[in-house]
Amino acid sequence: MNIIEKDFPFELIDQIAERESYRKEINRPIYHIHKWWAKRLGSVFRAITIGANESNYNGFYKKFEPSNKIILDPFMGSGTTLGESVKLGYKAIGCDINPVSSYMVKQGLTWATKEELDKEFKKLEKDVSAKLKSYYKTEIPKESTKADVLYYFWVKVVTTPDGENIPLFKNYIFSKNAYPKRKPESKVVCPNCGEVFTCLYNSANEVCPSCKNKFDPQVGNVKGSLVLDSQGKSHKILNLVNQNTNPPDHKLYAILAVNKDGEKVYLKPSKFDFDLYKTACEDFEREKDNLIIPDQIVREGYNTNQARRFNYSRWSDFFNKRQLLGLGILYRRILEIPDQRIKEQFITLFSSTLEFNNLFCSFKGEGTGAVRHMFSNHILNPEKTPLENNIWGTSKSSGSFSKLYKSKLLKAKEYLETPFEIKLTKKDGKIISEKVVCSRKLRLSQAENFAELSEKDFLILNGNSSQLPIPDNSIDSIITDPPYFDFVHYSELSDFFYSWLRKGLSSNYNYFNKKDSSDKGEVQDRDADSFSYKIEQIFKEGFRVLKASGLLCFSFHHSNYKGWLSIYSALYNSNFEIVAAHPIKAEMGVATPKTASGNPINIDAILVCKKNEAPNCKGSEEIIKTAFSKTNNYIKRFEKIEREISKGDKFVILCSQILVECSTNNIPPEEAKLFLEKAIDNFTY
Structure with missing residues (x-):
């Protein structure tokens, strides 16, 4: 049994992830070489990858020897799973339906001095x-x-x-300091003559020194x-x-x-x-x-x-x-x-x-x-x-181009030379961080197909992950961050980049020969049933390529129980059992459910799944009771490390634990819906 099936050390990882999130582009520059819309924290995915493939978490700062284990991410996005996997010595396969994703992940992992x-x-x-x-x-x-x-x-x-x-x-104040109370001087433009002059950031009464016009710069x-x-x-x-x-x-x-x-x-x-x-x-x-x-x-x-x-x-x-x-x-x-x-x-x-x-x-x-x-x-x-x-x-x-050359491109290549992790230690009552190099130089080789992966480090695919050119039972673990059914449709935004990239890359990459970056197989859909069906096809394909002992682990949160039910239905119909769910810091806060209005969601749930085994047989009251107990236990663990969590965060933990209990008891989706509704209504936030 791999350790993530039993526990996840979020107390330790949460602090590291928090520190990483302050300057993600500095702490994990290979994922920030180019814009993407849902970049997960590298430290979190390093821990997930270790937990899904090892018997303990002692190796977080360990230099791993090269391994033949293969990690798959069917929703590659910015490439976090691939980067963390190759740093740990594993082989990695990433697939994304979006051309911009496939291209930029390759560039992030490409060695250049x-x-x-x-x-x-x-x-x-x-x-x-x-x-x-x-x-x-x-x-x-x-x-x-x-x-x-x-x-x-x-x-x-x-x-x-x-x-x-x-x-x-x-308003007419067009420039002020990010900390205006410390530096109150601002710049204002006169609405009458266009003169530019200095005023205080909160001034409500100005006279233009040029035309003597009196006006309120705030309006x-x-x-x-x-x-x-x-x-x-x-x-x-x-x-x-x-x-x-x-x-x-x-x-x-x-x-x-x-x-x-x-x-x-x-x-x-x-x-x-x-x-x-x-x-x-x-x-x-x-x-x-x-x-x-x-x-x-x-x-x-x-x-x-x-x-x-x-x-x-x-x-x-x-x-x-x-x-x-x-x-x-x-x-x-x-x-x-x-x-x-x-x-x-x-x-x-x-x-x-x-x-x-x-x-x-x-x-x-x-x-x-x-x-x-x-x-x-x-x-x-x-x-x-x-x-x-x-x-x-x-x-x-x-x-600008010259500034981004130094801050993005060169930083990403330097990270491949010396990939590091953030390590926190306490000194004189203060938490200080240091950079610890615990990976080999990432002078990586890219495979063109699965057969080449035995001699190469990673394989990047572009296309629908419901049809992967990968043999049955060949993947050791699937680690990913799937899209959410009613959130941003990335291809609508990535077209901005695609419209330029296709002009210079269509002769070298077939996926830049389309009219835009969209695909009918995109999982994101504002209709919950359609989303559930499409992600189900990808989970079924994951079931096919995953080894019998392998795990499917992915991060998820949603502010609406329908989002949780959609993901549950897809897993249930794919014969995956959710064996555990662990909370961890998310990349950023998002909107919250009605029950937690005004309280942002700042955590993800890591759902740990394996190929279905014989289900348990708990009664309905015991399912909710167990889920409540696990939720409260996690809340206490957060309190112990003095991490404030909102009602929205508790909602995420609760929904994830209900899914675990329903899944291990083989509860059909239509009944799981009732459990979710009852639990949400009766839990004390």
């Missing part, structure tokens, strides 16, 4: 950086040389039926879905937008640049700045036929309809012409890199840069990473005051 990458980066820098940066210059009064622009501040503009152009300002002309014109008449923003078929126009209203002393300065745009943008637009029109620009349509979907309502009909609409010009020039040069392996590393970096360089980005403020990327909301909500980044960037930039 700093010397190789630096050599190519310097060539790119020599060939294109000056050209790109020439479009991000400004004039600073009393300075003879042109200054580098960090960011341009834009505002959407709508036109009333009377012909009045109205900028969509929620803009946008009130929810409405905007006020100069006469005080309100208009529905969407109605004004839909007078045309194109996305709204934008007006440049402020600039953040770096002066000759290296200091950041805010400026009101001048004729120079407007002329430079005009030049960029003219250059784009002249060059566009020679640039690689996405032409893919934004398809309808829950996560995309908000953008479509604002007339963003193609993914190229998400960028202004200067951005399309700069990105097109950069992408064209990257595709000239002769070494395919290195070229793909830079294509990945380019794709990652897109997230921070588009019209759906906004300004986070001073004292933090300045650029709020476009996926801060899962729906693509058009930004009323977007931020235009300097694509190549400077030493003071955030989210």
Whole structure:
């Protein structure tokens, strides 16, 4: 019996996971080489992988010898299971139906030295950086040389039926510190003349030093879905937008640049700045036929309809012409890199840069990473005051190509060289962390098919995991994080990257030859029955390829018992028995059930399943009684380590324990529903 069937040391792992979650991109950079929407904590999945394959957890900081055990993840996502498995010396197979996932996981695990990458980066820098940066210059009064622009501040503009152009300002303070009480100075734009000046972050009464206009900087002309014109008449923003078929126009209203002393300065745009943008637009029109620009349509979907309502009909609409010009020039040069392996590393970096360089980005403020990327909301909500980044960037930039090269690409490759774990120790009453290297160098080899895996380290597949090119009874354990039936449909969002990637990768990867990144076999579905059926097919395939003694382990949480029932039905119909469920820290808090309104869910349940054996025969009252007892025991264990858990967290623990008891007693899904409802109604939160 593997140890995870009996227990999981969440008291230890929870603390490590908490520390990891503060800076996931630093502590597990191979999973953050590119955007993905559900990245699980590496320390948690390391512990799950050990627990599903070993007899104890003593090896968490142990260097494992290479093993022939094979770990499968049928919902690969960002590749956490693969990374943790190969670090432990196991062989790994990952499959995902989304092309962006399959591609980026391969790139995260691909070995490339700093010397190789630096050599190519310097060539790119020599060939294109000056050209790109020439479009991000400004004039600073009393300075003879042109200054580098960090960011341009834009505002959407709508036109009333009377012909009045109205900028969509929620308020007029556009820059303040992340900790405004400590550093109260902020930047404000005058709604009358556009002057940029300094005020306090909470000021409600300002006089423009230029035009003497008196105004409250906290109150803009946008009130929810409405905007006020100069006469005080309100208009529905969407109605004004839909007078045309194109996305709204934008007006440049402020600039953040770096002066000759290296200091950041805010400026009101001048004729120079407007002329430079005009030049960029003219250059784009002249060059566009020679640039690689996405032409893919934004398809309808829950996560995309908000953008479509604002007339963003193609993914190229998400960028202004200067951005399309700069990105097109950069992408064209990257595709000239002769070494395919290195070229793909830079294509990945380019794709990652897109997230921070588009019209759906906004300004986070001073004292933090300045650029709020476009996926801060899962729906693509058009930004009323977007931020235009300097694509190549400077030493003071955030989210630029040159900065992400160091913070994402190089960090990921350094981690392959020295993969480490976080170890916590107590010193003088304080918890301190250190990095412990307990894995071999990950100079990994990729198999092209299952047969090659005997001599290789990992295999990446793209396609429907209900039909895997894997022999029967060949997998030692399945460790995964399945999607949830009513959550984000990743392909609707990943199309943003796919529309660019397919332009440079379709000749090398068949899965980039589709019109978009969607697939009819996607498990995510807002209909619970459809979700349950599709995930059931994948569990059945898992049952086929899993060895008789193997375990299926996956993390799960849901704020609605229907989500739990869907996963239970799929397991029941696949002949899997849930033998244990353990709570552990989730990546982030989510919405909560009615019974725990206002209390976020901060934990996952790890469901441990094996091929069905002879069921127990407990009575109905005993099933609920046992589940209550296990739930309360876990709550006490959390209390003992002084970890606060919400009502939503208790809901997760309770549902998972009800599923264990129902499963081990072979309760059909229709009866399990009654047990869930009764338990939820009668448990004391």
